[in-house]
Amino acid sequence: MTGVECIHFWCDPDVPLDMVSEWDPDSEPWRFASGLGHNLLELYVRLRDRGYPITLGPHVPRDAGLVVVYPSGSIWQSRRLARLGWRVRRHRVALLCSDLPPRYGALIRSDLQIMPNDRQASRKASSRYLPPLPQRGVVPRDPDVQATPWVLAFKGNPENAPDYLLDVNFQEALKKLGIELDLDTPTRTDGSDQHWHDYSRTDWVLLDRKYSSYGNPAWKPPTKLLNAWHAGVIPLMVAEPAYVALARPGIDALMFDDVEELLAVLGELCSSPALREQLSAGVRARHAVLESSQEVVDAYWQAFQDHAGVPTRTRAAISMQCLIRCLIRVRFVRLMDRLNRIVSARSLRVGQTVDVGSA
Numbered sequence: 001m002t003g004v005e006c007i008h009f010w011c012d013p014d015v016p017l018d019m020v021s022e023w024d025p026d027s028e029p030w031r032f033a034s035g036l037g038h039n040l041l042e043l044y045v046r047l048r049d050r051g052y053p054i055t056l057g058p059h060v061p062r063d064a065g066l067v068v069v070y071p072s073g074s075i076w077q078s079r080r081l082a083r084l085g086w087r088v089r090r091h092r093v094a095l096l097c098s099d100l101p102p103r104y105g106a107l108i109r110s111d112l113q114i115m116p117n118d119r120q121a122s123r124k125a126s127s128r129y130l131p132p133l134p135q136r137g138v139v140p141r142d143p144d145v146q147a148t149p150w151v152l153a154f155k156g157n158p159e160n161a162p163d164y165l166l167d168v169n170f171q172e173a174l175k176k177l178g179i180e181l182d183l184d185t186p187t188r189t190d191g192s193d194q195h196w197h198d199y200s201r202t203d204w205v206l207l208d209r210k211y212s213s214y215g216n217p218a219w220k221p222p223t224k225l226l227n228a229w230h231a232g233v234i235p236l237m238v239a240e241p242a243y244v245a246l247a248r249p250g251i252d253a254l255m256f257d258d259v260e261e262l263l264a265v266l267g268e269l270c271s272s273p274a275l276r277e278q279l280s281a282g283v284r285a286r287h288a289v290l291e292s293s294q295e296v297v298d299a300y301w302q303a304f305q306d307h308a309g310v311p312t313r314t315r316a317a318i319s320m321q322c323l324i325r326c327l328i329r330v331r332f333v334r335l336m337d338r339l340n341r342i343v344s345a346r347s348l349r350v351g352q353t354v355d356v357g358s359a
Contacts, residue, residue: 005065005308006053007301008091009044010084011036012074013058020045020056029137029197033190038223039096040070042133046297060087065308069108070096084108092307098132099219112307114300116221117242130300134293135227137197143232143280145200150270152236153182153202155195155224160209161185164259173263177270199231204269206262207237222246225253229286234279236265252282 011017015036023031025042032041047054060067067088074080085108094112097120114130115121121129152174154161164170165183174181182202186194199205205228211217222242228235235253237243247253254269256262269276291299 004053005305006055006061006063007047007066007068007304007308008060008064009040009054009056009068010060010088011040011056011058011070012080015041015058017057025136027137029135030186030192030194031190033194033196035098035100036070036072037190038133039098040068042136043096043297043300046133046293047301050294050297050301052301060091064091066094066111066304067091068094068096068304069110070098071100071108073100092309094304094307097219099221101216101219112303114303116219118245119241120219128303130303131226131291131296132221132223133296134230134290135197135223136293138227138231139198139200140231141199141202141233149178149180150203151180151182151201152204152206152266153184153199153233154206154208155184155227156209157189158185158187162208162210162259165206170259170263174266177263177266179266179270196227199228199233202231202233204234204236204266205231207235207240207243208262217241226290228253229283229290232280232283232287234269234276234283236262248282250278252279252286254279 020032020041023041023045025031025045031037041056044054044056055061055064069084069088088108092112093108093110094114095108095110096114097116099116102120111126113121113124113127115127116129116132118129121127154165161183165181171181184195184198188194205224207224207228217240220240220242222240222245225235225237225243225247229252235243235247237247237253237255239255239257243253247255249255254265256265269279
């Protein structure tokens with residue numbers, strides 16, 4: 001591979017490299033199902049299996065033409081960020097931003113940012129959108145098997161499940177419509193009870209989530225929407241920017257704003273064979289033109305090669321300035337975390353005092 005730069009994927013020392021080296025994502029789709037696993041480790045494995053010159057680990061080779069980093073919160077809130085900044089100071093860097101808060105990636109000087117959607121990618125000249133890897137090991141819906149009752153699935157971590165899914169009134173409303181709710185919310189992200197790849201019994205999949213300060217919808221990639229199309233399942237979605245940019249409501253997806261509208265949409269799906277067939281045809285059309293996993297992997301490799309190379313001394317000096325900013329920001333973050341813990345502890349003590357006084 002003359003003229004091809006070696007790419008290094010940086011990871012925490014805690015990552016079990018021996019397990020990653022033996023991992024087959026398609027036969028064990030539930031393993032490494034976190035953001036790190038999906039965005040960095042799986043991409044590394046697939047690039048390696050394609051025969052590309054690539055390495056993985058906490059130590060950056062001197063000859064690496066590009067260092068790929070997934071700037072997770074654990075790195076951002078620890079001393080590892082400073083160490084990472086030092087190790088990559090003379091290398092070009094690509095960030096896999098995914099759905100992480102932008103401030104995580106702002107602490108490392110980077111030459112390329114792979115953003116979760118077109119809207120985020122348009123903000124910087126060095127940013128670009130590449131689709132997320134398709135759901136590995138996907139078991140598609142069997143079009144010849146009609147489940148009875150209809151099955152509405154939610155696939156995600158328990159803390160991200162919308163509150164209404166556990167509401168008794170909502171569940172009763174589903175029963176009246178003849179709909180079974182499949183909550184695929186594992187006790188652990190990469191646990192044996194995680195079946196995010198299996199859509200064999202799913203008629204419709206719910207693309208909604210409980211948001212927190214960590215999960216701004218503007219940062220989210222269209223992963224679940226693409227997974228639904230890959231699996232041949234009709235997606236019922238909220239208006240996340242990444243979903244809105246790709247879907248055609250009424251053709252290959254249905255949109256809703258609140259739980260009342262969701263129930264109305266479900267009622268229409270149950271009563272209208274024509275609507276179900278129209279949407280199924282739209283989903284099939286989408287599936288036919290979706291990029292395969294191999295095509296997505298090759299697109300990432302080309303993007304990495306386009307930005308790989310040897311930085312100049314000026315770039316190395318700039319990285320040192322970035323490192324100093326990192327150290328200052330990390331200390332600021334630690335200070336704010338400490339203040340938040342103090343405030344929370346005081347609030348708890350005040351609440352306990354009030355409870356004792358009331359008693």
